[in-house]
Amino acid sequence: MPVVYYPPPTPPWYSSGPGRMTLLLGGALASAALYFYATTKDPQKHREGKEGLYTVPGLQNTGNSCFANSLLQALASSSAFIDWLNQLDYSNPKGMQFLAALRETLNGLNYSERPTASAAGVIESLTCYGWNIGMGRQQDLYELFNVFVSTWDDELKGLRRSLRYSLSSVGDEPSNPAEEGQEDEEDPPAADQSCCLVRSKDFEFLKAAFVHCQEDLKAAASLRPPCTGVLATTLQCCQVDCLRKKVRYDDFCGLSLSIPRSFSHIQVTLDALLRKYFSVESIPDASCDFCKSRFKRSNSGLMKKQGFCKLPTSLVLRIERIEYTSGGGTYKRPDHVKFPEYLDVRDYCFYHSKEGEYARAQAHKHLSNGSLPRPPGGSSFKPPDVLKEAGILLDRISDTLRSRNFKYELRAVSEHLGGADSGHFITYRKALKSKTWYRTSDSHVSQVPYSSVEASNAYLLIYDKVVPQAPAEKAVTEIALD
DSSP states (O other), X not given: OOOOOOOOOOOTTOOSSHHHHHHHHHXXXXXXXXXXXXXXXXXXXXXXXXXXTOOOOEEOOSSSOHHHHHHHHHHHTOHHHHHXXXXXXXXXXXXXXXXXXXXXXXXXXXXXXXXXXXXXXXXXXXXTTTOOOXXXXXXXXXXXXXXXXXXXXXXXXXXXXXXXXXXXXXTOOOXXXXXXXXXXXXXXXXXXXXXXXXXXXXXXXXXHHHHHHHHHHHHHHHTSOTTOEEEEEEEEEOOTTTOOEEEEEEEESOEEEEOOGGGTTSOEEHHHHHHHHTSOEEXXXXXXXXXXXXXXXXXXXXXXEEEEEEOOSEEEEEEEOEEEOTTSOEEEOOOOEEOOSEEEOGGGBSSOOOHHHHHHHHHHHHHHTTOOOOOTTSOOOOOHHHHHHHHHHHHHHHHHHHHTTTEEEEEEEEEEEEOSSOEEEEEEEEOTTSSOEEEEETTEEEEEOHHHHHTSOEEEEEEEEOOOSSOHHHHHHHHHHO
């Protein structure tokens, strides 16, 4: 039996005549309108409308430029760096080429509407200062960071020189053109009034000089990079009949933490590396200057101790992973270093604030005596439960107020994938306007959970100091109400 083919029924909306042309033209116009809407609406509003839609741009790889791209993505995640760059004075573009290019690039990695950006402007500005950062050659991320620090220090010297002034002009009253040429018709001051006038002028001069110095110091502080801190190092003689101590202060922009070989095959933590870095070190072959001059000792021994003296706004930590073999070769340490999202550095500080400890000691003194301080016109009381609760509350309040000054939040983690001689740099970074984490690998950017961040083998960590949003009194109240 032959098979008979029946064509499908013609849809009611289909037409082979002029109606079909009208339908196609209408569809083209609708597509054009949709394209116009998608390309002209505010993309920033779309990116910030909901958490999770916000993303960060990638960076083009111009030939083994992943080390520069990763460093720029890490710095762009720090609000401290962004705020610092945006408040600098760029009125002299010739002396601020690198910082201007760095500001433009970092802002573009946070507020740009383009999906990708380029590090070419930053690299080109470095060549103006003699740095040979040639694209196409793999280089180290932390070495490039040191190049950044050296270059912006050179540019900031010009701004610091502009802040210098002569105190001889401070306190001079501006001349009034309307009064020029007029003779003073008033009688000269009497002898008993001249001393008061001199004192008044001296006071005005000192007041103006103080205000000028205050503004100058404030402007100089604004030029300080957020990653710059101060380390204090003490060298104390080990001899009991001497024990003299010398303190040295050094600026730093980043700390390099090495993984001891004794840490192999164990869980390595960032806290352990920091404690190893700031541990007390004995130098038996050294001697203090006093022992050399008075006792003619050449090996009295010194105890070295260091700690944070001034904390930076942005803390940059590098975990050294390249080590050398006995034969002169190099290899990479694959150890996973566990790092926290919030870092408390109070135990690594050289000077501790004794106010909280003193207040707590005084409170515990009253508690140990079995009574609280006597209220005015009242009598002391000794409920054991109340005294115990008061002691716990005082400990919590003291710890909370102290931790506000030493707490940092993780902003970026850079990781090196590959061996000791070659590989690829990527950066996990946090968005400025959301709590979302992103994995940036050159132009490829993807949203990731924090579990992916903490599972990475960190090479460079950037922490921003936590700025308390609520006053201390509110924090105490919240703790008391728990």
